[in-house]
Amino acid sequence: MREKLSNYFSFVFEDELIDEIVQVGTYKKLRENELLVDLGDKMVGVPLLLEGAIKIVREDKKGDEILLYFLERGDTCASSFSSALSHRKCGIRAIAEKDSEIIFLPIAKLDEWLVKYKSWRNFVIDSFNIRLNEMMETIDTLAFMKMDERLYKYLMDRAQIMRETALTTTHQDIAYDLHTSRVVISRLLKQLENEGKIKLHRNKIEILEF
Template identity: 40%
Template sequence: MLQAIKPTFSDPQLLAEIKTHTKLKRIEKDETLIRSGDKIVFVPLVQKGVLRIVREDADGREIFLYHLYAGQSCAMSLNCCQAGKESMVKAVAEDTTEVLLIPVGMVSEWFRYTEWKSFINGTYSNRFVELLNVIDLIAFSNMDKQLLRYLQARAQANNTHRLDITHQQIADELHTHREAISRLLRTMEQKNLVRLGRNSIELLHGL
């Protein structure tokens, strides 16, 4: 039986429904929970850990969108399930993560509960702002700012200043070439923003 549900709902009927209809799933670091093109049969509600949400095109090219922390759900999955579409994003665990799997049919069913309706509307609002920030970075910022934002977001999600990650992995998620990422990282190292190691990057300033 679930001991606690994040976010904390107070309506006992809603809590009873959540405990009855959801399943708790544990996924390990770097394990994929949802893939692009998957039929959406559940919506994830993070209880512990962090999910990284990535947009993936038909050729497998990726771009990092945002993170989901405990108490948060994925607006993209919500949108796809309500529209009857396949997943347009990939969800990957940053670390050992636990999520509640909410059947798609219950998402609209629970709209009769004020708390649930407010949670879903808040999820859309918060993710919309984050997506606008991503668009601004892509459209109006240089790649160095995109790279720094990406590294800071990954470091914050993992609660560490040191990331075990390759230049190629970063390039894949920022939809660019490895050589460009390597050049930018060397420049950032010269500016004392990062320290580069073998398949690792350490941020030298606060997250």
């Protein structure tokens, strides 16, 4: 675990902080589509993503989901962090988009590290800023983009997060993420294919303009 931490975080955290994370953190592997945290969960730790990608979604009163943002290697979940510090139940659902590796950091250390390590304080502030900007981008997308533009942006963002130009997914899964119907997604995907931006395969979408 220390090697993975050092590979990515040696230029982010002090060696002393990395040593503490190794001592108190809980290492966990997630399979693709495995649930990390769910709505209403009591947060006993905060995830630090070492490898993979995590999808963060919200759910409305009807049970419909909407995608908020993705986490990638080196990220933590600001929403989980906030819930942990305030001892509130989790307000998001986090699902592994691909096989992933995380370290759960205990709540008891979060406040202590904010005072003890400047690198940790900067990391947390940066994480909140990044997630806030992504949330604002999500709002702008919903308010100002047409569905075909939202769909193409979603595909490009996901390809970047997954570090793959061929996305394994279904039309229904995309519809869930974008809070629309499968019929609409299927029509718009075909439109994007006709425009030469993507190539459709069975349960896979290849991004041609990346």
